[in-house]
Amino acid sequence: MQQSFETVSIDTRGGGIYEFTNKVEQFVGSRSVDTGLLTLFVRHTSCSLLVQENADPDVKTDLQGFFARLVPEGMDWIVHTTEGPDDMPAHIRSALTQTSLSIPVADGRMVLGTWQGIYLFEHRRQPHRRSIAMHLIGD
Numbered sequence: 001m002q003q004s005f006e007t008v009s010i011d012t013r014g015g016g017i018y019e020f021t022n023k024v025e026q027f028v029g030s031r032s033v034d035t036g037l038l039t040l041f042v043r044h045t046s047c048s049l050l051v052q053e054n055a056d057p058d059v060k061t062d063l064q065g066f067f068a069r070l071v072p073e074g075m076d077w078i079v080h081t082t083e084g085p086d087d088m089p090a091h092i093r094s095a096l097t098q099t100s101l102s103i104p105v106a107d108g109r110m111v112l113g114t115w116q117g118i119y120l121f122e123h124r125r126q127p128h129r130r131s132i133a134m135h136l137i138g139d
Helices: 023-029 058-070 087-096
Strands: 004-013 016-020 037-042 047-054 100-106 116-122 129-138
Touching: 004 023, 016 058, 023 037, 023 116, 023 129, 037 047, 047 058, 047 087, 047 100, 058 087, 116 129
Parallel strands: none
Antiparallel strands: 004 129, 016 116, 037 100, 037 129, 047 116
């Protein structure tokens, strides 16, 4: 049983959905694992991870619009405001999505669908450097 671990950084320009499939493909492809399981884990509480369509950019626009409407800034019942008005909504959005992904690996490649990509979903307005742990286990 082989195991590999690496951390990748994603620089965001503020709120948005940032594809980093190619960085994960490079990590998986540089390991000699034919069959296994890849785990990705974002090490922050105000962003999340997605497997989502990577063909039509309107999907990202609609997802961002949906979450902005679902969890808007300025809700009068929010108590946690020390880090700014976008912080608690970002935590809520993160809680509604996911901070880790599990992706099977077969024939040395991730088993993603034709139109699937891996994304960091930044929920804060300001630019951030986000850290994602990648762990691959396999034969």
